[in-house]
Amino acid sequence: MPETGRRGFIYTVMGTVGALVAAWYAFLAERFMLPPPPAQATWQKAGPSSQFPLNQPQLFVYTGDGGFPDGVYVVRLSTGLRAYDVHCTHLQCTVQYFPATQTFNCPCHGSVYTLDSGRVIGGPAPRPLHRHFVRESGGYVYVGGFSS
Numbered sequence: 001m002p003e004t005g006r007r008g009f010i011y012t013v014m015g016t017v018g019a020l021v022a023a024w025y026a027f028l029a030e031r032f033m034l035p036p037p038p039a040q041a042t043w044q045k046a047g048p049s050s051q052f053p054l055n056q057p058q059l060f061v062y063t064g065d066g067g068f069p070d071g072v073y074v075v076r077l078s079t080g081l082r083a084y085d086v087h088c089t090h091l092q093c094t095v096q097y098f099p100a101t102q103t104f105n106c107p108c109h110g111s112v113y114t115l116d117s118g119r120v121i122g123g124p125a126p127r128p129l130h131r132h133f134v135r136e137s138g139g140y141v142y143v144g145g146f147s148s
């Protein structure tokens, strides 16, 4: 292969990889900057009411909107049910619940969210955890699409 052909091939590969990386960052920036649109609630049964004791979030996989399966923490508080998206609002890592502190903690950059409202109390996250619609009916808990 002549020198210019090899060099051209390398430039083409580097340009393609650069374009893919730029597209990936554009996708992440879009997800970071735009909150998920409030969705028309497509209700999905999360389980019997007895599976949701006070202040003990249960992880649930929501598939009701036809998109990707989405992890949701469903928790019964003294003020009612809440359903929080598992993705950190900083860069979308999956938060984990810590019973000892009653917080959702992000392992990536240290954001911390409260159990009672999902608001940020530490780290770089710019917004509270996104929430899903949630309701209780006939002895079951149902989760819907994004509400915020």
Ligand code: FES
Binding pocket: 088, 089, 090, 091, 092, 093, 106, 107, 108, 109, 110, 111, 123, 124, 125
């Ligand atoms: S992705 Fe959660 S703090 Fe950065």
